[in-house]
Amino acid sequence: DTGVSQNPRHKITKRGQNVTFRCDPISEHNRLYWYRQTLGQGPEFLTYFQNEAQLEKSRLLSDRFSAERPKGSFSTLEIQRTEQGDSAMYLCASSQPTGTGELFFGEGSRLTVL
Amino acid sequence: QKEVEQDPGPLSVPEGAIVSLNCTYSNSAFQYFMWYRQYSRKGPELLMYTYSSGNKEDGRFTAQVDKSSKYISLFIRDSQPSDSATYLCAMSHHTGGFKTIFGAGTRLFVKA
Numbered sequence: 001d002t003g004v005s006q007n008p009r010h011k012i013t014k015r016g017q018n019v020t021f022r023c024d025p026i027s028e029h030n031r032l033y034w035y036r037q038t039l040g041q042g043p044e045f046l047t048y049f050q051n052e053a054q055l056e057k058s059r060l061l062s063d064r065f066s067a068e069r070p071k072g073s074f075s076t077l078e079i080q081r082t083e084q085g086d087s088a089m090y091l092c093a094s095s096q097p098t099g100t101g102e103l104f105f106g107e108g109s110r111l112t113v114l
Numbered sequence: 115q116k117e118v119e120q121d122p123g124p125l126s127v128p129e130g131a132i133v134s135l136n137c138t139y140s141n142s143a144f145q146y147f148m149w150y151r152q153y154s155r156k157g158p159e160l161l162m163y164t165y166s167s168g169n170k171e172d173g174r175f176t177a178q179v180d181k182s183s184k185y186i187s188l189f190i191r192d193s194q195p196s197d198s199a200t201y202l203c204a205m206s207h208h209t210g211g212f213k214t215i216f217g218a219g220t221r222l223f224v225k226a
Contacts, residue, residue: 004157033214040122042202042216043158056213091157100165101146101206103214105157 002026004106006092012112013082020078021109025094032075033103034067035091036060043091049075050097082113117141120203120217129226133190137203137217140184144205144215147179149188152200152219161201162188193224 005024013019025032030051035043046065047057051072064082069075079086089110093103120137127133135149146165150158162177164170164186170177176189186205190197203217 035216040218042118042120042204042219045213045215048213093157100163101214102148102160102163103150103158105159107155107157 004092004094004104006090006106006109008109009107010110010112012114014114015082015084017082018078018080019082019111020076021090021092021111023075023077023092023106025074025092026104027073028096029094029104030072030097031095031101032069033093033095034075034077035093037089037091037108038087046077079111082111084113087111087113115140117215118203118205118217121220122218124221124223126223126225127193129193129195129224131193131224133188133193133197133222133224135188135190135201135203135220135222137186138184139186139205141205141207141215142181142184143207143209145207146205147177147186148204148206148214149175149177150202150204150216152202154199158202158216193222195224195226198222198224 033048034046037043049069064080067077089108091108093105118139149162151161152158167181174191178187200219202219206214
């Protein structure tokens with residue numbers, strides 16, 4: 001399968017715990033994006049990378065959130081000291097360096113904070 | 115005010131109906147206009163893409179962009195039960211680093 005891969009698909013955690021999600025983009029795509037989606041809402045932009053550089057970070061992203069893409073390949077999104085309001089689907093997408101900027105999404109990592 | 119406004123529905127239509135979905139936006143810098151389809155528990159997938167104003171047709175789907183009114187539409191002809199999904203409008207611009215902004219999505223149900 002050469003699509004965008006996200007792990008884990010579902011994570012249940014207790015409030016205050018740290019969680020980490022991993023995204024493996026399509027191999028030739030140099031742009032990688034993280035979005036958050038809650039029930040009944042569209043995806044909300046969190047951050048994006050071009051190769052290993054994090055070029056933009058949303059104001060929605062508190063300092064409890066950190067994302068990395070150390071070698072310009074896979075990316076991780078870590079949430080520290082989780083809160084119930086962090087419960088959502090975290091979507092990763094990648095896109096080609098040129099062209100339309102079409103986003104290719106993974107199936108998402110669903111976070112439930114108890 | 116959100117940058118992209120979209121009525122969340124739900125919208126329920128009989129099979130074979132023509133479906134009209136639309137979005138409005140506030141940022142005149144947007145140049146790329148897209149419609150994504152999202153099935154339950156799946157990531158969105160690109161359905162239609164339009165650059166600047168105009169119409170684009172692909173099979174049963176037609177996308178329209180009116181930049182002067184900041185209004186985009188998606189029409190689905192001869193709707194099928196398999197079209198039941200959430201339809202997300204989305205837009206971006208080069209100066210925004212291709213950051214794509216999504217509407218809330220409209221849930222569509224096509225009844226057989």
